Amino acid sequence: MKTLIKNVNVLLPDGTTPLTNLCIDGDRISHIGEVPDDFRPGHVLDGHDMLATPGFVNAHTHASMTLLRSYADDMELMDWLNKMIWPAEARMNREDIYWGAMLAALEMIQTGTTSFADMYGPWMDAVAEVVSDSGLRGVLSRGLIGVAPDAEEKLAEGVSFYRDFHGMANDRIHVMLSPHAPYTCPPDYMKKVAAAAQKDGIKIHIHMHETKTEINDSLKAYGRRPFAWVSETGLFDGGATVAAHCVHMDDEDIVIMQKYDIRAVHNPGSNMKLASGVAPVPKMLSEGICVALGTDGASSNNNMDMLEEMALSAILHKVDAYDPLAVPALTSVKLATEYGAKALSLADVGRLEVGAKADIVLFSMKGSKWTPRNNLVSLLAYSANSSSVDTVIVDGSILMEHKELKTLDEERILFEAQRSARHLTNA
Ligand SMILES: [Zn+2]
Numbered sequence: 168m169k170t171l172i173k174n175v176n177v178l179l180p181d182g183t184t185p186l187t188n189l190c191i192d193g194d195r196i197s198h199i200g201e202v203p204d205d206f207r208p209g210h211v212l213d214g215h216d217m218l219a220t221p222g223f224v225n226a227h228t229h230a231s232m233t234l235l236r237s238y239a240d241d242m243e244l245m246d247w248l249n250k251m252i253w254p255a256e257a258r259m260n261r262e263d264i265y266w267g268a269m270l271a272a273l274e275m276i277q278t279g280t281t282s283f284a285d286m287y288g289p290w291m292d293a294v295a296e297v298v299s300d301s302g303l304r305g306v307l308s309r310g311l312i313g314v315a316p317d318a319e320e321k322l323a324e325g326v327s328f329y330r331d332f333h334g335m336a337n338d339r340i341h342v343m344l345s346p347h348a349p350y351t352c353p354p355d356y357m358k359k360v361a362a363a364a365q366k367d368g369i370k371i372h373i374h375m376h377e378t379k380t381e382i383n384d385s386l387k388a389y390g391r392r393p394f395a396w397v398s399e400t401g402l403f404d405g406g407a408t409v410a411a412h413c414v415h416m417d418d419e420d421i422v423i424m425q426k427y428d429i430r431a432v433h434n435p436g437s438n439m440k441l442a443s444g445v446a447p448v449p450k451m452l453s454e455g456i457c458v459a460l461g462t463d464g465a466s467s468n469n470n471m472d473m474l475e476e477m478a479l480s481a482i483l484h485k486v487d488a489y490d491p492l493a494v495p496a497l498t499s500v501k502l503a504t505e506y507g508a509k510a511l512s513l514a515d516v517g518r519l520e521v522g523a524k525a526d527i528v529l530f531s532m533k534g535s536k537w538t539p540r541n542n543l544v545s546l547l548a549y550s551a552n553s554s555s556v557d558t559v560i561v562d563g564s565i566l567m568e569h570k571e572l573k574t575l576d577e578e579r580i581l582f583e584a585q586r587s588a589r590h591l592t593n594a
Pocket residue numbers: 227228229374411463464
């Protein structure tokens with residue numbers, strides 16, 4: 168299938184936005200510029216008044232937790248987990264996991280996300296089904312709680328999930344292993360996860376240094392900060408670990424991230440709402456660490472809208488550093504696209520250039536939020552909201568065209584998600 172997007176402003180990796188044409192051949196961008204004479208598109212999209220951007224990469228979320236959106240808000244993290252979230256999650260069945268992830272997929276497509284990294288479970292095969300059916304790109308992992316009585320079985324389940332699903336759906340499904348966090352996975356368990364991951368070459372996705380309490384408890388239990396002791400278990404030895412949060416960081420933590428090429432996922436909405444703190448994003452970027460952007464679960468955000476995270480990342484660090492130059496507009500866009508893809512080890516994703524995967528969002532620039540058009544990157548980062556997401560393409564396939572969903576049944580998803588949420592929260 169060949170698609171031509173003609174007369175469209177294209178956001179290029181250098182931040183320029185020329186008015187040009189974009190050709191898609193199969194799952195990749197084949198040309199940007201003059202349309203070759205022999206390019207015969209099966210489908211043509213009129214790009215007039217549109218900005219084409221790389222699809223957003225939500226590098227840390229828990230998709231099925233959308234079912235718990237607005238169920239438990241304004242609580243301490245551990246109270247929130249122990250009293251509300253974990254008991255509701257214990258009632259989840261496979262249907263709930265599926266419809267929760269479907270609700271997330273619906274919201275992601277409607278808000279311009281094309282790739283997401285999901286840590287959840289059980290029944291991650293249901294989330295793989297959602298990725299396959301929706302057309303999205305997913306980096307999925309079974310969350311592992313090392314202190315649970317069935318921790319060993321869950322690790323085996325995580326490895327089988329990798330063997331069964333990694334590379335499926337034209338390589339739109341990738342699988343990682345996810346020890347949940349240093350405070351739920353003791354050193355011996357981390358060592359087992361590390362050994363299992365390295366045997367199969369599986370990458371790691373973990374929560375790190377989210378709260379002050381996590382750091383203090385680790386100092387009490389092990390006399391070390393989590394990054395220090397986890398690095399000694401071998402968990403980071405396979406490289407390219409995805410570490411969500413990285414809020415409370417000292418110089419030694421940053422040296423460990425550099426040594427093991429660990430990627431940080433910044434979740435400003437979740438960190439602000441749970442009052443976790445402000446991650447040192449400008450410092451990590453200046454130290455050469457890859458920083459991506461995520462929403463975290465919709466029960467701590469409370470949505471999956473990456474444009475909001477972009478705006479938050481661009482604004483939060485300015486006030487935190489008293490520096491209006493901290494995290495400029497283009498950097499915030501890159502956190503949500505190019506750096507997200509790099510963090511998740513997704514090759515040829517996150518940049519609009521010839522040869523890259525055709526994961527593209529078209530924003531309609533009609534209307535007040537996009538007027539006047541002095542600087543399209545600035546409008547995207549600071550002014551636009553996701554109501555201007557018009558068309559979404561993943562792997563060359565159109566998932567939404569002029570707001571019409573091509574792969575999902577919105578009415579059914581909303582109905583089933585509401586029904587699932589009732590049985591989780593009314594017990
Ligand atoms: Zn999380």
